[in-house]
Amino acid sequence: MIGAVLAGGKSRRFGEDKLLFEINGKPLVLHTIERLEGCSSIKKVIIVASPQNREAMEEFGYEVVVDDLTIGPISGVYSALSLGDAFVVGGDMPSLIPEFIDYIIKQFNNSGKIACVPRWSNGYLEPLHAAYSKNFRDILEERIEKGLYKLGDAISSAKNVCYIKIEDLPLGWRESFFNVNKKEDLHRIMQ
Ligand SMILES: Nc1nc2c(ncn2[C@@H]2O[C@H](COP(=O)(O)OP(=O)(O)OP(=O)(O)O)[C@@H](O)[C@H]2O)c(=O)[nH]1
Ligand SMILES: [Mg+2]
Numbered sequence: 318m319i320g321a322v323l324a325g326g327k328s329r330r331f332g333e334d335k336l337l338f339e340i341n342g343k344p345l346v347l348h349t350i351e352r353l354e355g356c357s358s359i360k361k362v363i364i365v366a367s368p369q370n371r372e373a374m375e376e377f378g379y380e381v382v383v384d385d386l387t388i389g390p391i392s393g394v395y396s397a398l399s400l401g402d403a404f405v406v407g408g409d410m411p412s413l414i415p416e417f418i419d420y421i422i423k424q425f426n427n428s429g430k431i432a433c434v435p436r437w438s439n440g441y442l443e444p445l446h447a448a449y450s451k452n453f454r455d456i457l458e459e460r461i462e463k464g465l466y467k468l469g470d471a472i473s474s475a476k477n478v479c480y481i482k483i484e485d486l487p488l489g490w491r492e493s494f495f496n497v498n499k500k501e502d503l504h505r506i507m508q
Pocket of ligand 2: 407409496497498
């Protein structure tokens with residue numbers, strides 16, 4: 318399974334490219350990648366960049382896929398799946414828990430479903446902490462062509478998805494969903 322790191326966002330709330338912002342002397346995206354590399358079921362990490370930050374992302378030495386659409390996470394996942402099945406995360410998720418990710422990938426492999434996505438009991442999904450089959454790409458393509466850009470809606474529209482009930486999991490695993498959106502979010506990781 319590929320670990321795909323979405324890195325083609327606009328960082329509007331953060332004010333500068335948050336993925337290159339150094340935390341304890343290391344760019345945010347590398348903190349995220351380090352966590353992904355700790356997953357025993359992830360064999361290779363790729364970065365899904367925008368045309369704008371492609372060069373900066375290539376500096377890190379990982380395979381880079383360019384997302385030419387950059388219409389949000391949906392085109393990031395679409396681009397990632399061109400390389401095969403992938404576990405997809407945002408590059409702004411430095412608190413990923415490898416054990417949790419391995420758990421989802423195991424459920425994905427056992428289920429034979431098109432995707433395996435954590436879901437809260439209120440129906441809210443965590444699509445940037447989920448496993449996707451390369452076959453899900455066709456569904457995304459159809460949605461994108463129709464101008465339907467919400468990744469969560471694309472998942473909900475698919476019939477063969479396996480959902481993981483978050484409330485049934487260890488409480489500590491919820492930390493894995495933490496993502497940096499604003500400068501003040503950094504307090505939570507810079508102790
Ligand atoms: N490849 C790709 N990645 C994206 C795209 N949009 C968002 N991402 C990434 O997905 C993750 C979560 O997105 P957001 O938190 O909304 O990030 P953002 O768009 O950079 O930030 P805001 O402008 O503040 O919403 C981040 O790591 C982004 O870099 C996109 O269009 N393409
Ligand atoms: Mg975010």
